Amino acid sequence: MITRIDLRGRTLTRRELLDELPRAEVDVEHAAEVVAPILIDVRKRGAAELRDLAERFDGVRPVHLRVPADVLAASVGALDPDVRSALDETIRRVRLVHAAQRPADFTVDVVPGAQVRQRWVPVRRVGLYVPGGLAVYPSSVVMNVVAAQEAGVGSLAVSSPPQKDENGLPDPVVLATCALLGVDEVYAVGGAQAVAMFAYGAAGSDEVDGDILCEPVDVITGxxxxxxxxxxxxxxxVVGIDAEAGPTEIAVLADGTADATHVAADLVSQAEHDPLAAAVLVTPSVELAGAVEAKLADRVEATEHRERVMTALSGKQSAIVLVDDLEQGLEVVNAYGAEHLEIQAVGAAELAERITSAGAIFVGPYSPVSLGDYMAGSNHVLPTGGCAHFTSGLGVHSFLRAVQVIEYDADALADVADRIVALAEAEGLPAHGEAVRARF
Structure with a gap:
């Protein structure tokens, strides 16, 4: 079912290693050609186009593109008590972690009379996208909304696809989660059209042509x-974005002490997201590899989304990678840059400190990725496709801008005036120097 890649005894450059490692093939360029006309049409036709696209892609024509307030309020009362309790605790933990993320402003007195301050300023308005295709994600509502709220964003809008079984409204648990978080601007719009609505705004409304359905945002995440x-x-x-998130990924770095049942269960848990989901085990233990393969066969047969999981695990994006030792394993997982990286090995905490590229690191046998998906307090919106090499997961920082404030008095400026002039003339920009001289 899942292929093996044997790197034992091989010395590879980083480029050669990347070529060997499994990765999902996602043709964003082709998809961009498909969605470009959608963006143009939403920008031109607004709410009318959004309804047409919902009918085309979601199989339902929403009566209300913006979810009515009474529907949001009623959704909370309809929540299963156990789900309500779980959401409340998830919100509490995620808020606790994200409240600690906000960076501090600072002031530096460069010399007497010369001061540079830095303030962190939230963006004005954000659009938060919550998927609703193969699965629905109230947990993604929490991750996006809490991070934006803790950043101090004043205006938040959420969009999630209309569901045919819900009369064109988003999933009711998604709606209830929005209500629990105090979000009252929620749209029944999915896919690329939701991105267009957020980026450009959308004219028209549920009642009167010419009204504004949705104002444009500054940042789109999700x-x-x-x-x-x-x-x-x-x-x-046009707007800022968090990342071009691709199919989910899990990599597990494990030695012979790892429990094969745990490893197999965690690989299956991520494979059930999507047929393109990636599940990778990196291990020096041939015995563990064999035991995991056996456990996978049993678990795949028993899981609800068997076909989806089977497709993901047998795809070219998934593999068991055999390495000489954990040192080579570290080299492999750092090159791979997984969205989710589990470490199930002796000295897991120490090994985690040597990871340089991962969206999130899950340390030890009792920190599965599923914990991070829901209840750890961390954010589950993470970089995929190797983007962990240069970017981080969603957080308070995703909605903040650093603004520098410079204040010099006359003496402090005079002290560096000649040097500014010298640099300005060296760059061939004499008016820069003259702007300083004019003050003296």
């Missing part, structure tokens, strides 16, 4: 399929 990723790529520059 995971989605390849078409959502492509739409985010196309609007980057």
């Amino acid at each position: 995971p989605g399929n390849v078409y959502v990723a492509a739409a985010k790529r196309l609007v980057r520059g």
